[in-house]
Amino acid sequence: MQHARYQRLKLIMIFVIFALPMVTAWGMVQWGIGIPAAYTAHGNVKVDVPSLSEWPLVAPPENDQQTWTLAFDCSSDCLLRRDELWRLHRALGRDAPRLQRLRVGGTEEALPGETISEWQHQPVWHEAQAIWLMDPVGRPALAFSEHADAADILQDIRHLFKVNPQ
Template sequence: MTEARIAHSRLKLLALFAVFGLPMAMAWGMVEWRLGIPDERTAHGSLHPDLPQLADWPLGQVAKEGADDWLMAFDCASDCSASADRWWRVHRALGRDAHRVSRLRIGGTESKALPGESVVTWQAAPDWREPGALWIIDPEGRAVLSYGEGVEASNVLEDIERLLKLNPEPPLARLHDE
């Protein structure tokens, strides 16, 4: 072999090491020196990992439209028709992903349920209850995010869209529902 061919082969080998080694070195540097890692929050809601599973909430029978649905549960403390309408509009704004989310109104049984909404009441008010709060609950029944009474509907919509994007629907899920 000539010197030129040996140098060319070594150069190829170094390029191959660089292709596989540089990303690992960059990832290590990002973790070690916190370079390029965003520090800001991406969700507008609050995380409450200490909240019990939905099955352990002191509620009546909770009905969801689909078994794999996310749930928007809101505590209707006052002005229930306005709150129900507000969250119904957020639900409709989800567009093609609206079928993946169900709504649960807790309280406010005096006003009629809107389409796609189930209404239950607290059997006993838990100590973690926040009147007027909204909880986003995953298909397994865990409260993922919670919002206070004055939250902007656009912030909730943005968070739900992000959750649905990060947790895509299985490809054949619609066929199972039919």
């Protein structure tokens, strides 16, 4: 009799062990417990910017549908920022070919790997010295303010490259 109870207890424990993760996952989804509510990106994830093909640029950049675009507005003094973004691009290492830089405005000549264009007219969503990361299709993925740290931008780009392999 004792042996039969022990065997039943073992069977019940096996069912509990396999059912517990399913019950826990259902509870997390049902009541929202343990699910992160905030984004982990340093940039703004909710970007109110049109697709890159709709930007009023004099010379829109060419895209091969595999390259991400880091666009930044250089309508005012941006010497330091464009140098930071060039160094950020180099810091990507083997992933550097997956990113192209587009500078909108500025009178300085282009740094290596940088494309320069101008606004035909400044759009209403335009922000001075803002940085936008566009996906390979041209849709906005992240937006950064003029005060965003280059290390934070680099971390976000690396994360996006990791979760979006070629």
